[in-house]
Amino acid sequence: MTVVDQGDDAAKEELPTPSYRSLAAPLTNPVDKFALLPAFLKVRGLVKEHIDSFNYFITRGIRNILRANNRIEARNDPNIYLRYTDVYVEKPSVQVDYKIERITPHFCRLTDRTYSAPIKVDIEYTVGGKEYILKTKRNVLIGYMPIMLRSYPCVLNGKDEAELARVGECPLDPGGYFIVKGTEKVILIQEQLSKNRIIIDTDSKGRVIASVTSSTHEIKSKTVITMDKEKIYLQLNQFTKPIPIVVVMKAMGMTSDQEVVQMVGRDPRYADLLFPSIQECASERIYTQQQALQYMDEKVTYPGAGNQKEGRSKSILRDVFIAHVPVKNGNFRQKCIYTGVMLRRMMDAILNADTFDDKDYVGNKRLELSGQLMSLLFEDLFKTMNSQAVELMNKNSDKTRSSPLDFSQLIKHEAITTGLERAISTGNWDIKRFRMHRKGVSQVLSRLSYMASLGYMTRITPQFEKTRKTSGPRALQPSQWGMLCPCDTPEGEACGLTKNLALLTHVTTDQEEGPLMNLCKSLGVEDLSLLSGEEIHAPGSFLVMFNGLILGKHRQPQKFANGMRNLRRSGKIGEFVSIFVNEKQHCIHIASDGGRVCRPLIIADKGRSRVKEHHMKELRDGIRSFDDFLRDGLIEYLDVNEENNALIALYEHVDQDGVERSSITHIEIEPLSILGVVSGLIPYPHHNQSPRNTYQCAMGKQAMGNIAYNQLFRADSLLYLLVYAQRPLLTTKTIELVGYDKLGAGQNATVAVMGYSGYDIEDAIVMNKSSLDRGFGRCIAMKKYTVTKENYGDGLSDRIAKPQRDQNGVLVKQNMRALDEDGIAAPGQIIRNHDVYVNKQTPKNTDRRVAGAPLADRDYANAAVTYKGIDGETTVVDRVMLCSDTNEKLSIKCIIRHTRRPEVGDKFSSRHGQKGVCGTIVQQEDFPFSERGICPDLIMNPHGFPSRMTIGKMIELLGGKAGLSCGRFHYGSAFGEPSGNADKVEDISNTLIKHGFSYNGKDFLYSGILGHPLEAYIFMGPIYYQKLKHMVLDKMHARASGPRVLLTRQPTEGRSRDGGLRLGEMERDCLIAYGASMLIFERLMLSSDPYQVQVCRKCGLLGYYNHKLKAAYCSMCKNGENMAKMRLPYACKLLFQELQSMNVVPRLKLA
Amino acid sequence: MPKKGTKSKKVVDDVANEQENKLPDYLELQRTRVVCNADAPIHTLGFQYSGAFAAMGVDNSVSVEKFCKNFKVEINRLTEDDIEFDMIGVDASIANAFRRILIAEVPTMAIEKVFMADNTSVIADEVLSHRLGLIPLDADPRLFDYISENDVPNERNTIVYKLHVSCPKGSQRITVKSSELEWLPEGSQLSMASSAQSGDKQKTFTSFSKSQKQILEKPLGVKFKDITIARLGPGQAIELEAHAVKGVGKVHAKWSPVATAWYRMLPEVVILEEIKGDNAEKLVKKCPVNVFDIEDLGNGEKRAVVAKPRACTLCRQCVMKDDGQKIELRRVRDHFIFTIESTGALPPEVLFTEAVKILEEKCEKVISELS
Structure with a gap:
């Protein structure tokens, strides 16, 4: 950017390439509304719908449930009762030795606890006896509620970055999930057909x-x-x-x-x-x-x-x-x-x-969020608890007992605690009361990459079964625009059914109906009860439907709708109330129910945006927040139905053909917000073939990188990290909004698009060995191994022994070399295959024990836990954590780290759905080099382009190259060219020319092998490459001889058991057809389970070989006269014996 | 047909005789220049066969005499870290051989073994070792021997460095720079076996017979003092010993003595057809590296001339669109602008002579194998 020669007319004529700074600078027209996006996300966060929903449940829902079931009474004496007067959820805590301790989410993750808070109630109850005494009690525990991270009761709520760091939390972690028994669980958003419509x-x-x-x-x-x-x-x-x-x-x-x-x-x-x-x-x-x-x-x-x-x-x-x-x-x-x-x-x-009606129309759908699901569960469990109390009371009152009847003693809090915990940890929502049996409602939050966990939070799962072949529900709905991401959906059976929320989408929560109804009435809705059928359907008058109920009719529908909308814009009624005039049905639909998807839009008066430059300036100066925009009626939320009453322009300053400017009612905040979080990291997605973006959405979740700021203090069972993760050179606005630039999952590789060596066919890539030496694609795989020290009662327990040494201090067993003197592997120690990491010993006899006497060494059996790694690889003990789990057992967690450099067969992918494995690794001197001495990090075959049509990747390369030469990160946000959120190819080309590159990004390269110039200009520049989690090291498998199955003596199956490769039925058929009988014989018998048997020629049954007499013997014929020796598969011999046990006699007839 | 063939051959012979063993212009161009057209470069490979023009009486073979006559080296720039020189009169294969040897076969010293005594930093041991390995050392590799697997590390084949830094509790976090690496001329200070064996002298990981200070003229260190090795938070510490050995870039890039070494062929920009007036102005503006200039012909006439052909980066702006055909971008096939960026172990000019030596050795090896 600095290279602007004075007096150079060409440079002056050139349009200044938009930069972030220049975009933020005041412009007269159009108003730069981009700042609204970060403002929105700052207020609401990335997973606002989850947290809002849970907050609603904690603050209101739980109260409503309690109020609806607030009284329980004894069956035969209604005067003995208990009444709940209030309920509240406290801060998460745990009771340890009669002491209440506050807990933090990270503590729960590490110690396998549930992050839950006590639910306390205030009660009023009578104690029965001769006369009834009314008593009140406050702060009665009725159970522990798992707490969603960053919700109101959560300790993280409202904390800033430094405070979050203090409690061991990553500031970029969005929250919105639960921690149950140490695992992070998300309650997925459930999609349903709307109720009462x-x-x-x-x-x-x-x-x-x-x-x-x-x-x-x-x-x-x-x-x-x-x-x-x-x-x-x-x-x-x-x-x-x-x-x-x-x-x-x-x-x-x-x-x-x-x-x-x-x-x-x-x-x-x-x-x-x-x-x-x-x-x-x-x-x-x-x-x-x-x-x-x-x-x-x-x-x-x-x-x-x-x-x-x-x-x-x-x-x-x-x-x-x-x-x-x-x-x-x-x-x-x-x-x-x-x-x-x-x-x-x-x-x-x-x-x-x-x-x-279209069932697939998003306006006819409702999304059920964690708050609603939790409230169903809680309602059921609360009722169960109450009915149990009543039952106990009835039982007690039948018996004549000395203690007075008292409900407060009968409230048991375990039911709710375990019920909630079990449902979230298994994901099974079985609520008999509501005839609800759902599986997989909650899932383990994937921490494979930052994107994967964000992707989980926005995922919407469908209700109907996935096996249906219908295409309707899978198709992209026009009404999804701006609400659900058009790209982010899995491939295969759930394609199009599982969806993801777009960036700005909000899901509503329930709102009070009563006041709204009254308001409608006062705005002129005529009550139904006063109207005859004739009048209801009188032409010109519209029915007013409120949340699916018929409220009445109105003679001036437009006026009524405008009135309601004005009330909403002025903040008199909730901002999420939708007013939708359906001309076709002669209806006005007013909706305030929960689960509708909606999104913010800028209000326009006759095509003129209400958001003016001074508003944006106030926002930038920090005087104005997003909520102020809402309050001042500059922005409003529209749900899918109400969008039908609006005419939404993409840009204020661009006129579209055939659209009357004055009829425009709203203006989009930013077109890139139609995409979701995961697809937002693709640069120039609007230049790609659509399925490529979908593929990338699936692959972005498998990319290795940084997971969270606290990644090294976490104890995930499997963690993949990139050693030198970078932020992409070609970014998008979404990347900056979601923090992907802080937690990147890839590296900017210089890519040359050319054929090389022939090891690059079928999307394989050729990698530069020196680049790998210098740290490209290097990753760390960390795996957690947990050992629990079991208690057997009577003070009997496992013990952890120190490694045995001889008198010289040399280890007796070599595989104990990784152990510390305490018998547990030492952090930093290299650990190899078969090495012991916890030298555990278990008591041989757990029931017989002399009272009080400590066990001697010989009473313990060795139960050392060995590490099963890959031979020849150096793995290191990263950390060892000791904690007592919820059952007061000592649990030892060893985290073992393995640093890997890329090898042939590892999978890589760019951000455009272009995956490929590493085909070969080539010395740097053999790689082509440019006139500036630049040598690519990897070479990609150009055949990857024509059929995939990923133009975005090409522009990414150009933009990245321009970014390198002018020292500015370029942008490639979706549909960002008109608003300056994406650099135009033309500008990029100009920058390239200015720095002496060809406008098309093609360089003059010399062959590294022969030294002559290459016969074509090579498209070369940086592309952000992701290393995917699929690595050969975890998959490669070969076996010569190895373990066998005990029963059949055939080779085991599967990589994990070092199994053989099966020659299956179809392969066998081929060999038969070909007539390769000796090969079949070898494969199915010699290489599998050959077994020598003695067969009696006379009776045809199997005999045995008497080793003492050195003779074969038939136990059927009681002699050894006609014995023959032969070989059969052991499985065959087994079959004969099994048949015999069922009274079927298989006889072998020997020729 | 045979009639025609003989006839044409005769013609060619005649032409060749007339030109007295000189190639026609277009062939000469093909032989000596790479022409960089807007779409793709042509004649990139040149003529390798010695008898390619035998029919024309032109000898295309390589000979020592010719080489001695034509070969020339001119140094354009020489600084502490890099050198740019012109190598004229060699084939691309020779120039490339030097480049390849520079990258992969000139030995240097680099840290190969790291003995961790303590590492409580956030950076993993392997990653830390990897980073240490890539630090360029200020040690002349010619003074050291290669170490093989069974060799005992001694003062002749191993350099020992120590890194011992800690960040005290309560202080700010610190950055560990390469300057903290301390050279241990007396060899390793870490004792090898367990404390149980108390011999007369503690056995360490090296067996130096004398101090390296006696062998070397100047103390060893690292070339660049400001390379970040790690960051330490309060209460964290790193204590390690790093052993550097001699190696070549083929094995691992850390032993490569150059950041990179490359050449480019000398650009030649030819204006085929005169460009005057506004078009000339346009052409000058088109070029981002100012290859062209304007010559005043007097009476207001202006003509574009090639002023700085060396600066051409081959952006090909000038050969595209309107006046494209009037200009030809070429590369001189036997003129190489060679650049070596040293990592610092050896000065760049020494690196090149080392490379020449290695190539010499290779040639000798071939000759001796053949004889």
Whole structure:
């Protein structure tokens, strides 16, 4: 950048290449809104949805659960009761020897503990006796709640970097996970179809159905209305047969057919569609509510005793049928209206296929987060605890006991503690009360790389099974824009089903409904109960739906929506309330429920952004925060539905064809935010072929690098680190936002794109030996080995003995050389295969023991734990940690470190889904060199480009090269060229020319072998390369002879058991077909399990060889006269004996 | 057909005779120059076969006389660390041989064995050793012998360094620089066997018969004092002994005496067709390294001339687009601008003479093997 000659016109004409500094400088137009992104992430963090959800649960959800079940009473004496008055979750602590100690997350990780906090309640209870005494108690423990890191109760909440360092935590770690028994567990985001909403769809037979999944605190039900052969029926699990819908209407008290038709709408087309149903009802001779109910009673499933049938259908209609619509005082009118609306929507769909709902539409989806899942679990466990208390009370009150009946003694906190712990550590959410059986809800947080753990936090798992072949749910939905990352999805069976959140996405939590409803009413929503069917569907008036309930209607929908939105923008109602005017359905949907995805957008008035330069200046100066933008109505959150009412421009200053500027309502904050965290590290992703970005998203999680600032103090069971990790030369804004530049996972390698040596076919790369000597791709693999010192009771326990030495002080056993004098491997000691790392000894006899007498040495058996490494590799004991686990046993953790340099077969990848193994390693002097003496670190074959179409990689190379020469990190953010967040190729080329390179990045190279110039210019420059965790050292396997399976005496299977390579059935078939009988004989017998047997020629059974008499003998014939010697596979002999044991006699007939 | 063939041959013969054993221009160009076109360089390999032009009566063979007549070395720049010189009149293969020998076969001293007594720093032992190995040592390798596997380390084949730093508790964290490496001329100070064996003299890892101070003229150290080895936090310490031995870059890059050594062929920029006026101005501006200049022809006429062809970095801006055909970028095939960047063990000019010696030895070996 400094090379600008004075008076050089060409340089003046050139556009100044955008730099971060120049971008941050004030500009008149357009307003640089990028600063909003870091501001947003500063306020909300990367995993805000998890933490918000958990915080909601801790502060509100848990209270609501308690309030709903706050009273328990003895069955036979309601005066003996217990009432919960308050609940709170304290800071995480652990009780040690009647002392309460605060714990930190890192302490829990290292000592295999659960990071949990006590849940305390205030109670009010009566003590029974002759008279009831009312007592109160505060701070009663009802269980320990695992605490999400960085949530309100967490000790890390609100701590700055220095304070985090003090508690051993990495400041870049996002939190949002739990620590259960020392392992980090994430509760994945669960994707579900939204509850309490009407979905119009077709079933497998092509019938139109309207379905509602109702969910209330009491019950969850699914109501389906289908149209079969022009007649409309209600399907409910509680009924054996579909019930004609008109019958249902009549049963709910809407006996007049006219009223039914009016409820649906007066349009004659609706009436035509409804007619067959009405006719059917009439043909069944059902005219009154009574008759309808009677008809339905007969169709109830499991009616039990005949008499009880009566009245069942009414209660089903009340409690199960569209359960979320309340029935107050036996008034079914609300349900009638709701059914009417459902029917109307169905008929709309029949008349106009456009109005079908799309199940895959993101607006019809809800995301269930850890807070909700925890609250379900807690509710169940809390109820279980209470019912157990009641049961105990009943048991106690049956017996006459001296102590007074007292509930407070019966509250047992173990149930909740273990229940929560077990669910999170196994991932099985089995809640019988809600008929919920989910597996794999929580998963171990992968700490393979920083990106892998971030990726876990944004992952969304689907609810339906993955085996379905349907493509619909897997396809990229247009409504995912900005909410879910279009790139980051796994390949294979979960492709497109498992998704990831985009950078700015927020998931809502529940909001209070009551005030919002009242507010709607005061804004002119007419109450339903006052309206007739005719009026409800009057043209021009819109139904107002609130969280799936019909609230009323409004005559001026747009005005009402604007009013609500203004209230939201001024902060009078919650910022996540969505107001969506559905013109097609003549509905206004107001949603305040949890689990909706939404994202912030800049509000524009007639295409003019409300965010002005002075706002941004205030933000940069630190006067204004992101929340101020929200509060001042400059930015608002829109959910997927409300986005349909908005016209969102990408840029304020760019006009698009056919878009009226004045109709623009919102402006995107930054286009790069449509991508997620993991795909955000790809430079120029918008220049790549789409699947390449997807591949990179999978591979970025396998890259080795730095994991966290506290990586060397962690005790992960397997940890891969790069010795010299670098930050990418070509960065993106996302990289800076998520801190990948601080915890990189790769190195900037100078890459020459050319053919070399022939060892580079099929994406293999050729590496420079000197580069490897100098530390390129060097990595450290650390593995944890845990040994526990077992206690056997009676003071009997394992012991750890010091290594045995002779009188000269020389070790008796060579494999004890790594041990320290305490019998445990010493840190820094080189440890080789078969070396002992803990010299443990166990008592030979654990039950018989002379009281008090200490055991002698001979009473201990050797149980030394040996290290199983790879022969010829030098591994080092990195650390040894001693701690007592939760069962008060001593646990010894040895962390063994192995430093590896790249070798042939190790896997590498650039950031563009271009993986390849190292094909060969070549001396530096054989490598080509440029006119400036630059020698590449690796050579990549150009055939990798044409079919992959990863143009982004080429631009990365160019940008990196330009960055090197001008000394500035270049940017390659997604879609960043117009906003200056990505350097344009043209500018990069100009920079290259200015520094004497060719504009296209191709250099003049000399052959390192012959010394002459190469016959082509070579595309050469730096590309960020990742070393992936797949290394040959962990995979290579060969065997000549080795261990055998005890039973069959055949070679073992698998690398871990040093097994053989199986010549399988198909291979065998080939050999048979080829006629290579001797080879088959060798492979299947000689190399496997040959065995010599004595066969009796007469009876054909196996005999034995008597070594004393030196003669074979047949135990069947009782002589050794006709014995023959032969060889068979041991497995064959085994089969014969097994058959004999089952009374089947296999006889060998020898020729 | 045969008629034609004989006829044409005759013509060629005639031409050759006329030019008196001189190649035609285009062939001469091919023989002596690499032409760097905008898309790709051509004639990169040249003519290797001695009889390539025999038919034209031109001898293409390599001969000592020719070499002696043509060979020339001119030093352009010589500093403590690097040298740039022109090597004129050799084939690329010879120049490349020197380059390869410089990188891989000229021996130096580098740390090969590290004996860790204490390392409580965050950096792992292996990584620390690796870093130590890459530190250039200020030791003349010619004064030392190679050590083989069974050799006892002595004053002739091993240099011992000590590193003992600690960061006291309560202080700021410190950076350990290469200057902290301390030369031990008397050999290792670490005792080998366990304390049980108390002999008359403690056995150490080296057996120096005399101090290296007596052998060497100047004390040994490291070339660059400011190479970061490690960082130490409060309470951390490193204590180690590092043994440097002689080796070559082929085995490990740490023994390479050069940061890099390379050559480039002399650029030659030719204006084939006169470029005047505005086009000349344009051309001058196009070149980022100012190869071209403007010559005033008087009466306002301007002409582009090649001023500094050596500066050409082959960005190929001038041969692209409009006036591209008027300019040709070439490389002189037997003129090498050779650069050696020494790591410091030996001065760059000595490195080159060492390389020549090694090549000589190799040649002698070949000759003796053949005879």
